[in-house]
Amino acid sequence: MKKIINDPRAVVEEMLQGLVAMHPEILHRQEDYQVLVRNTDQAGRVGLISGGGSGHEPSHAGFVGQGMLSAAVCGAVFTSPTPDQILAAIKAADEGAGVFMVIKNYSGDIMNFEMAQELAEMEGIQVASVVVDDDIAVENSLYTQGRRGVAGTILVHKILGHAAREGQSLEAIKELANRIVPQIKTIGLALSGATLPEVGKPGFVLADDEFEYGVGIHGEPGYRKETLKPSADLAQELVAKLLEDFQAQAGQEFALLINGLGSTPLMEQYIFANDVAKLLEERGISVVFRKLGNYMTSLDMAGLSLTLMRITDEQDLVALMSPVDTIAW
Incomplete structure (x- = not known):
């Protein structure tokens, strides 16, 4: 294992610092907790928190800031944060109007x-939440x-x-969350596994010419392994799966997010994006918002998600395009 780290047991702590x-x-850091909190003045609004295991950077700390998360709670690598850490994030985010939690389905x-x-x-803090379950690759998997x-x-x-x-x-906000989550769908593929610092080797191994459709962000199994194909063929599979799940029709409007899983160069992401754009245009799908880069990674996994x-609702598009002050958006 070649990593630019000190102690494998201290990677999360030193990353937060x-x-x-x-x-x-x-x-800033919430004292005594693995919680990062935005510096904005409290204005009596609803606080918004998210979090999960570390290793998915820039998620979730990279989205803390004006216009996005109030706080992010960072568990150990690929491990849920503990209730006391999450409670600390809730308290830090509370401005008196309640706190909303965005939870991934694990x-x-x-x-x-x-x-x-x-x-x-x-303790008298109103809390509501939504569970995000956007991955269409498999219906059930490890941890979920x-x-x-x-x-x-x-x-x-x-x-x-x-x-x-x-x-x-x-x-x-609860009503809005319940409306938008079913309208968001994702599918990915992996060319290699992720190496956990404390383990020192990949969680799974693919042959040099092999990849796997549908691998999860913790290395959970996907739905099919194949010999590596050109980007255009990969895009064809992922786009077809998503549009089928949506039962998409020509003329419908969609936001598009192409996400690198950690070790995929931007050059390859843009090649894939070009193939996706052609396919969506052929299907008559109108792409009204686009984003590409590393947003929800899996340590050093090679691969991407779509x-x-x-x-x-046009207000969703307004929200996606509104300016924010965060590290990663």
């Missing part, structure tokens, strides 16, 4: 965030019942963050 050292104008995350919600409500939460979570952060900044109530969000 580095984030604060490099971006003190945007966020059993440990759901259990610990719900426990933290109960603790917060015992139902579809996994992956890169589409970033679009949820963006739209709900805009709503919170606009002063919408906790109830209105997310589409059906735009059914």
Whole structure:
């Protein structure tokens, strides 16, 4: 294993210190907790938090800031944060109007965030949440019942963050979350596994000429392994799966997110994006918002994911395009 680290057991702690050292104008550390909080003044609005295991950077700390998350809680690598850490994030985000939690659909995350919600409500803080389950690759996988939460979570952060900044109530944000999450779908592929620092080797190994459709962001199994194909063929499979799941029709409007999983060069992401754009144009799909880069990674995994969000309300597009002050958006 070749990694630019010190102690494999201290990677999360030292990463958090580095984030604060490099971006003190945007966020700060909640003392004694693995929680990063934005520096903005409290204005009586709904707080928005998210989080999960580390190793997915820039998620989730990279989206803390004005217009997106109030706070992010960072668990150990690929491990849910504990209820006390999440409770600390809730308290840090609370401005008196309640706190909304964005949770990815993994059993440990759901259990610990719900426990933290109960603790917060015992202290008089109103809390609501949504579970993001955008990965259409498999119905059930390791750590989850139902579809996994992956890169589409970033679009949820963006739209709900805009709503919170606009002063919408906790109830209105819950209603908005329930409406948009079913309209966000993701599917990905991997060329290599992720290497956990404390383990020192990839979680799974693919042959030099092999890739796997549908691998999860923790290395959970996908749905098919094949010999590597040209980008155009990969795009054909992923686009077809997404449009079939949406039952998409020509003329419908979609937001597009192409996400690198950690080790895929931007050159390759843009080649893939070109193939995706051609396919969507051929199907008569109108792409009204585009984003490309590394947003929800899996350590050093080589691969990418493709997310589409059906735009059914123009205010969602306004929210996606609104300016924010974060590290990664």
